[in-house]
Amino acid sequence: MSSSALPSRVLYIDLTKKRFWIEDRKELFEEYIGGSGVAIQLLKEECSKGTDPLGPDNPIIFTVGPLTCLFPMASKTVAMFKSPLTGELGESHAGGRSAVAIRSAGYGAIVIKGASDMPLYIAVHGNRVYFKDAAAYWGMESTLTVGRVIRENEPGSGVRSIMRIGGAGERLVRYAMVTTETFRHFGRLGLGAVFGSKKLKALVVSGKNTIEVPNKKLYRDVYEELFKLMVESDLLKKYHEIGTPINVLTLNALKGLPTRNLKSGEFEGAEAISGERLAKNFLGRRAACSHCPVACIHLAALREPYEDEPYFYKTTWISYDYELTYALGSMLGISDTVGFLKLVDSIEKYGLDAMSAGVCLAWATEAYEKGLVSKEELAGVEPKWGDYEAYIKMARMIVAQPNEFYKHLAMGVEAAATKYGGLEFALAFGGNEMPGYHTGPAAYVGYLTGARHSHLDSAGYSLDEKTIGATPSPEKIAEELFKEEVWRQVLSSLVVCFFARRVYSPEKTAKALSAVGVERSEKELASLGEKILAEKYDFKLREGFNPENLRVPRRITETPTPHGKISEETIKRAVSFYVEKVKSAKKQPLNL
Amino acid sequence: MKRISVVDPERCVGCQMCMFACTRRFSLGGFGRSTIHVKSVGGIERGFVVVVCRACDKPAPCARVCPTGALASRDGKGVKLIRDKCIGCGKCVEACPIGAVFWDEEAGKPAICVYCGYCADYCEYGVIKLEEV
Ligand code: SF4
Ligand code: SF4
Numbered sequence: 001m002s003s004s005a006l007p008s009r010v011l012y013i014d015l016t017k018k019r020f021w022i023e024d025r026k027e028l029f030e031e032y033i034g035g036s037g038v039a040i041q042l043l044k045e046e047c048s049k050g051t052d053p054l055g056p057d058n059p060i061i062f063t064v065g066p067l068t069c070l071f072p073m074a075s076k077t078v079a080m081f082k083s084p085l086t087g088e089l090g091e092s093h094a095g096g097r098s099a100v101a102i103r104s105a106g107y108g109a110i111v112i113k114g115a116s117d118m119p120l121y122i123a124v125h126g127n128r129v130y131f132k133d134a135a136a137y138w139g140m141e142s143t144l145t146v147g148r149v150i151r152e153n154e155p156g157s158g159v160r161s162i163m164r165i166g167g168a169g170e171r172l173v174r175y176a177m178v179t180t181e182t183f184r185h186f187g188r189l190g191l192g193a194v195f196g197s198k199k200l201k202a203l204v205v206s207g208k209n210t211i212e213v214p215n216k217k218l219y220r221d222v223y224e225e226l227f228k229l230m231v232e233s234d235l236l237k238k239y240h241e242i243g244t245p246i247n248v249l250t251l252n253a254l255k256g257l258p259t260r261n262l263k264s265g266e267f268e269g270a271e272a273i274s275g276e277r278l279a280k281n282f283l284g285r286r287a288a289c290s291h292c293p294v295a296c297i298h299l300a301a302l303r304e305p306y307e308d309e310p311y312f313y314k315t316t317w318i319s320y321d322y323e324l325t326y327a328l329g330s331m332l333g334i335s336d337t338v339g340f341l342k343l344v345d346s347i348e349k350y351g352l353d354a355m356s357a358g359v360c361l362a363w364a365t366e367a368y369e370k371g372l373v374s375k376e377e378l379a380g381v382e383p384k385w386g387d388y389e390a391y392i393k394m395a396r397m398i399v400a401q402p403n404e405f406y407k408h409l410a411m412g413v414e415a416a417a418t419k420y421g422g423l424e425f426a427l428a429f430g431g432n433e434m435p436g437y438h439t440g441p442a443a444y445v446g447y448l449t450g451a452r453h454s455h456l457d458s459a460g461y462s463l464d465e466k467t468i469g470a471t472p473s474p475e476k477i478a479e480e481l482f483k484e485e486v487w488r489q490v491l492s493s494l495v496v497c498f499f500a501r502r503v504y505s506p507e508k509t510a511k512a513l514s515a516v517g518v519e520r521s522e523k524e525l526a527s528l529g530e531k532i533l534a535e536k537y538d539f540k541l542r543e544g545f546n547p548e549n550l551r552v553p554r555r556i557t558e559t560p561t562p563h564g565k566i567s568e569e570t571i572k573r574a575v576s577f578y579v580e581k582v583k584s585a586k587k588q589p590l591n592l
Numbered sequence: 593m594k595r596i597s598v599v600d601p602e603r604c605v606g607c608q609m610c611m612f613a614c615t616r617r618f619s620l621g622g623f624g625r626s627t628i629h630v631k632s633v634g635g636i637e638r639g640f641v642v643v644v645c646r647a648c649d650k651p652a653p654c655a656r657v658c659p660t661g662a663l664a665s666r667d668g669k670g671v672k673l674i675r676d677k678c679i680g681c682g683k684c685v686e687a688c689p690i691g692a693v694f695w696d697e698e699a700g701k702p703a704i705c706v707y708c709g710y711c712a713d714y715c716e717y718g719v720i721k722l723e724e725v
Contacts, residue, residue, distance in 0.1 A: 158631030211621035317637030
């Protein structure tokens with residue numbers, strides 16, 4: 001079957017009734033394009049106020065956009081749900097083959113509702129949807145194993161996506177992730193726990209639909225233009241070569257690399273976990289999301305001997321990037337490269353979000369140091385900075401939750417510190433554990449205001465890095481972050497990878513959309529971005545996001561940033577400016 | 593006489609740019625008409641397999657089983673699909689020893705490589721190239 005250039009079909013799956021149906025929602029895609037824009041509308045339709053994030057009424061929405069399958073680096077799927085970690089908007093993006101598979105199966109969106117009474121996985125092969133008994137899969141702790149077994153039992157090799165959870169999702173760890181194509185993740189905000197709460201172990205999607213465009217010549221011309229920019233300019237090289245871990249040494253030099261639960265912004269062991277070191281000694285393979293020439297996925301090859309037999313080795317492939325290196329490296333004081341990789345591997349297998357897990361482990365270490373939690377509560381582990389073996393054991397216990405303490409740690413650092421103390425060094429913002437940039441005020445304002453609570457929301461770190469020595473006023477910070485986040489709403493509605501943001505400039509985006517029959521001026525796109533952001537804020541505010549009440553952990557004001565010490569007041573002022581901007585955008589969305 | 597050769601599959605990153613290029617020959621998105629296929633060797637960590645027509649010597653295995661003679665030899669190496677003769681029985685798909693005859697579901701006919709080399713123009717990693725046989 002061939003589909004038209006603007007996606008419109010929405011596949012609804014009801015897990016309670018084991019039913020599915022397809023609706024044509026052309027009007028939604030016409031107005032909101034796709035991705036985040038469409039997802040927030042579907043979320044509002046499906047998720048009423050006060051819905052329990054781990055109850056059957058929390059929907060899971062996956063969306064792609066009109067550029068998916070047509071243009072390079074339009075490689076991402078947007079997932080939206082109510083977050084079990086923060087209790088408000090949950091948005092997470094992943095690539096792999098997920099986006100291409102959803103669109104090739106003939107859909108613009110998949111909405112999963114209800115909850116199953118038995119473990120299931122769902123296989124969507126084009127128009128056919130199968131509810132499959134996952135009894136044999138339930139209890140598989142490793143996301144790698146789940147993938148390996150499903151791979152052998154489902155068709156569509158090469159044109160399918162296998163989105164699955166590990167032990168963390170099954171056990172409802174609030175920051176469990178959904179893994180796709182082994183090394184790509186819907187990482188943040190606990191989509192894995194939402195899968196687990198529905199007894200949904202995996203979602204397999206495959207298809208081979210082609211997509212027609214209204215203007216063939218324009219399509220191929222714009223494709224060429226974008227492709228050339230991607231491969232011939234320097235815009236994307238850094239993501240391919242050393243990859244995002246190139247930031248480890250850069251941030252360390254700026255003293256903006258969160259170290260030992262942010263007691264410091266500088267890590268003396270940074271070189272050992274730097275992108276350069278990993279590339280030189282461990283990089284064994286690169287991989288790419290479908291339709292992306294950049295190939296930013298870096299896999300380390302770790303060769304280890306088996307202890308029970310001489311000259312018998314196994315090679316483990318471990319994907320790494322900057323965020324992991326911060327959260328499971330410097331944040332925990334780990335400078336043993338092999339130990340770091342082993343910890344990354346366990347977190348990957350269990351299906352825990354690396355950033356949240358790292359921040360939780362860092363808080364627990366400091367809480368233990370300060371005597372807030374006992375060895376007994378830690379189930380016998382005595383965490384020490386750099387002791388990766390202790391952290392591997394603790395990760396296992398976050399999943400298994402043998403006692404009250406680990407039950408709380410599995411709910412996030414905010415919940416754990418509320419119970420055990422140490423909120424001043426519990427590094428969560430709006431309930432979500434921080435990303436790895438202690439770069440200055442803008443980064444933190446971004447964590448607090450970002451609609452999906454990620455460093456990629458409004459790129460505060462980038463504003464910080466550009467303004468060292470000339471810290472902008474709170475008002476200016478709010479303005480810049482708002483502008484960036486507005487535009488990113490458009491990019492995440494197409495849906496393109498944010499690494500391609502310099503390629504998909506407003507001008508090129510309008511052109512690419514025009515080639516698929518969507519005529520929007522740059523200005524109209526920007527105002528659509530404002531509108532989408534305002535819609536997300538509606539949902540956030542409705543579910544209890546309260547800008548007046550946001551907690552700023554004292555630790556971030558104690559450890560100097562590249563902008564010196566930052567004050568809570570600056571941050572709070574910038575946050576209220578920001579929220580005001582969103583609110584006025586809501587009233588007057590065309591006011592640019 | 594040219595064909596696509598897989599020079600070094602170890603360099604493949606699985607981006608599937610080649611697959612998209614092949615269907616884009618028809619100004620279409622997706623890979624429903626692609627005659628080159630890239631999949632992992634049982635998990636991305638193990639690397640990738642690139643499957644594409646090797647332009648076999650006459651009589652090519654696919655041509656030998658075609659009941660209507662729709663797969664004509666291309667001057668002794670490789671085949672050409674004569675679309676009007678093809679009844680869409682799918683025997684050629686089964687006959688290809690390396691799985692390089694694909695199926696165009698929308699047309700109900702096989703998708704056969706035309707050895708144009710367009711795919712190789714989009715491989716950034718030197719995995720495939722158009723070569724003389
Ligand atoms: S040579 Fe041409 S027809 Fe053959 S696989 Fe490549 S793009 Fe497709
Ligand atoms: S374009 Fe090259 S690297 Fe990408 S999948 Fe095809 S053969 Fe592999």
